[in-house]
Amino acid sequence: MKKLxxxxxxxxxxASESTKIANAFVKxxxxxxxxxxxxxxxxxxxxxxxxxxxxxAAKMTFLAMGCWRVN
Numbered sequence: 001m002k003k004l005x006x007x008x009x010x011x012x013x014x015a016s017e018s019t020k021i022a023n024a025f026v027k028x029x030x031x032x033x034x035x036x037x038x039x040x041x042x043x044x045x046x047x048x049x050x051x052x053x054x055x056x057a058a059k060m061t062f063l064a065m066g067c068w069r070v071n
């Protein structure tokens with residue numbers, strides 16, 4: 001079974017051109033893949049933890065250590 005995660009990042013909803021394009025893609029994807037599951041994550045409707053300076057610094061430290069490299 002095919003799966004698609006559709007992340008809505010614009011707060012403008014139907015006034016957003018990128019949302020209109022994404023919705024057209026999702027519609028075509030569903031038509032082309034009738035058994036596919038499409039999960040939508042709307043960043044403006046979900047309670048998401050804050051990503052503050054401390055978390056950003058921790059991320060950069062992790063990346064700087066080279067922990068992301070695949071050997």
